[in-house]
Amino acid sequence: MRKEVRQIQQMLEEQVYIADAAVATALYLSMALGKPLLIEGPAGVGKTEIAKALAIALGTKLIRLQCYEGLDATTALYEWNYPKQLLHLKLAESSAASEAEKEAAIFGEAFLLKRPLLQAITERERAPVLLIDEIDRSDEEFEAFLLEVLSDYQVTIPEIGTIRATHRPHVVLTSNRSRDLSDALRRRCLYHWIDYPSLEKELEIVRAKIPAIGTELSRRLTGVIQTTRTMGLSKIPGVAETLDWANALVALNATELNDEIMAETLGCFLKDETDVATFKAQMTGSESV
């Protein structure tokens, strides 16, 4: 294994992110090739966490763009600060400046509100981590727009001109696969898929994140979660839910998983009424609990 890959893995582990070789390799390549990394996987498996851990590990800023339907350039890229522009015009009313001069003044950088994409491009110190979260929730128009920004890391603002990236940001895109992304976007990115962790890995995550939990309890808890994922529920618990549950158990000073504690804390990882019913029926059916 190349030492850079191992370094990344170690750096992430210091941020309590249990990274396997696949994630570390993907991140290394994304940095080495300067390509965005597209991470797909079910909800709650820690896709967003990767970007966060990466930013801390690299000691750089995390700039996050949360996607939603109807997201457009004014929320993602830049917007003019209208109240400030109006005030400025009012104050300059009595001045002798010509119309053109006034216009040039209010469409300067001082009146520009930088949204995440522009922030990421104009970051001065060092390359930030740009997290474009849940890209599948945005619409096709935005995807096309994003493609343009990601292909040459430059942005044109009619009033100011073209702004080029001072440092290429490390771009991480996440998707829950709620819709199919365009081929063009997929081709632009390196691809990584994160699935639910195996029992061993999940156990490792729980123990690393919540050291207060006992050995036996953490084993039982991850065991139950792993079984739950095979029940065909409508909302399958992710790692985030496992950690919530573990935290709840620690807070309640639980030392074992008995029926009473289970009933009290079920809501930590089951978020749907019919799922609760399915879970109870299957759990009483089997002898595992």
Add this chain to the structure above:
Amino acid sequence: MKIENLVTFCRALRERGLSVTPAEVVTAASVLQVIDTSDRDEVFFSLRSILTTSVDDFPAFEELFETLWSQSPRKLVERESFSNTPLRPRTVSHTRGLAFFLEHWAPSHRADTRPVNVPGAGEHESHAQKDFSEFSHEELEEISRLARRIVKRLASKPSRRWQPVTRGHRVNLRRSLRLSLKTGGELIDLAYKRRRPKRTKLVVICDVSGSMDLYSRLLLQFVYGLQNSFAKVESFVFATSLSRITGELKNKTYRRALDRLSANVQGWSGGTRIGASLASFNVQWLRRIDRRTVVIILSDGWDTGEPEQLAKALSQLKDRAGRLVWLNPLLGTSAYQPLTRGMQVALPFINVFAPAHDLASLRALERHLVL
């Protein structure tokens, strides 16, 4: 690893249906310079992140990588030429003309396309009431009116995006400010914006096989009405294979459209192969479908093809489309249960399952189509 081996590997991936572009091969080659090529996992993860674009590609990739790593990559490629390689939808560029379909249309061309005998056909007859030729001018007019009404509703929901307008409720600050420069910074003329109406696209795939004979003409009239009052409709017909009829339907009168259709598309009323037809639809058209598209399939669900193929095609469609509507004329008969194999595998993927045997049922369709 030698570059030749990598290129052969990429070719093998293509043969397995992955679409690997030359640019990706170049990236993969340059990556081999910056990784530890003696570490199997590292090579595996690196190449996978570059050469695949979806988790669905993983099994094929893993399998071929195994071969690449363990033995001579020559064995990866079975065929020498690129022709006949079954590529996946996203990369297929060849277009099959109508001539192709006509050639393959007649049931005699294929052994597996014998016409299906529909049980209880007599019952349908009474429900369909009339063949298209018996429809009066008023009734045809009614169908067109209905289509126009549906179209009007389709374009009337506001989207999340804005557009500038001369009069409205929300002030467009950006424009207003520009305007104010003319008056020395005094906001006198205001510019406005409003929510852009949501544009829904329609894709209609109509079954014209033998078992649908009684309905298909009526439904085609409906499709014609939709298409001629709404620009974003793509229409297709299928029996044993698929044919795009958007162009044929673009005619001033339905009569002329029908003439052109029957001139170009002969021998409908053969057997049905829904799965294969939808699969070939996906090959060429899936990329054009997005979440603002409503896909309507008009069929009775009698399929002589493989149910697995139908399930796969429908699941691909469902993943991309805003809504998947299946209109089944048989649903209008009281005793009907969707028990055919085709219908059974299709049901889990369908958002709306509704009847379409008469005008009343088409009218009820209106509310299903608005996203």
